[in-house]
Amino acid sequence: MITKIIIPITLIALSIAGNASAQLSQAQLNGQDTSKIINPITTAMPFLLISPDARAGGIGDAGAATLNDVNALHWNLSKLVFNEKKTGIALSYTPWLRSLVNDVNLAYVTGYSQINKRQAVAASLRYFSLGKIDFTDINGNLIREAKPNEFALDIGLAQKLADNFSLGLTLRYANSNLGQGVTLQGGVTTKAAQAGAADISATYLKDKVKLGDKTAKLVLAGVISNIGNKVKYTDVSLKGDFIPINLRIGGNVLVELDKFNTLGFVLDINKLLVPTQPLYDANKNIIKGKNPDKGVIAGMLGSFNDAPTGGKEELREIIFCGGMEYWYDKLFAFRVGGFYENPTKGNRKYITVGAGLRYNVFGLDLSYLATGQQNPLKNTVRFTLSFDFAALKPTNNNDGGASNE
16 A cells, blocks of 8 residues: 555655756766766656557567557557558556556557548547555544546547558547645645647558568658647646657568568667756756756757757667567467666666467457566566457458568
């Protein structure tokens, strides 16, 4: 219970006090190896970046350029027009902090439909529950029970502009109700933070690329997600906090080994498009870096050159994730992947494995985070159920083309 209380209250406290930042004196800065200064980027509503589905979870939480993805609305809406199946629905469940508590989880439901050969629409709902928390007074007497939660509702449209190029636009409403109206020290009362946001995505697909004596598909994708307003968890917070505006660039090379076997190599590169916190002295004066109090657009544009210790720190803010996905006859899949974040920017490093099965109308994906220091998903199995009701209809499509499904 103590752990669960700490989670929402800590996030709210960060919102009131401002983003966490490194405090150094000028003398310390001059004599310190800047590559070792720990200065992670923090945002409100980080749940918006959590990988919601097990397929991507098996390849290192990468998904910008995978094909035939029923969960494309989270990763890259524009690739939906390249899906081989015209419709799809998926339900995903991710336990959270399973080694500490048993009622914190992320649930995700999404569906899409291709209107015609050039357009597709999609919608989704994700719900992050922090379980039940008992709020007590200083004497341990129960004040009330609460169920902190966050959710986001998405809708989107994908449009094919050419046979091998498409764009997507997603609109999002997000609500983060962590404090449940709790009164903090000083008489500050918390409130739900709300955001309206959008994703802009693009996909390029090159079919029948020759790799020696093999044929491959090449997919390149780019997404800017969560372009939205700053949020506040209390009325006394004047500046507001950025939500996790994120740039994701992805690639996928899908090799047809033969009629039944395909092998995909997936890579995503991510960078948060929000200000990097400057370095402060003990009096909260900026000694290196730029003032992070900016508007949304200025914060996005300035995020490429605002690291307090320069270009090398900017490069350390890039996150790499990806892996390999093998399919046999579009029925069975095996996946392995990895995720890397620089030690000074969060230090998330882990290896994932996963598997998939497709049979008639049903699909099942499982993933497991095999290693990862202090990761909330360590030793946790995630799963996704997908449904293709169109598969119940008779079809004359007997080709054995690769799908990276």
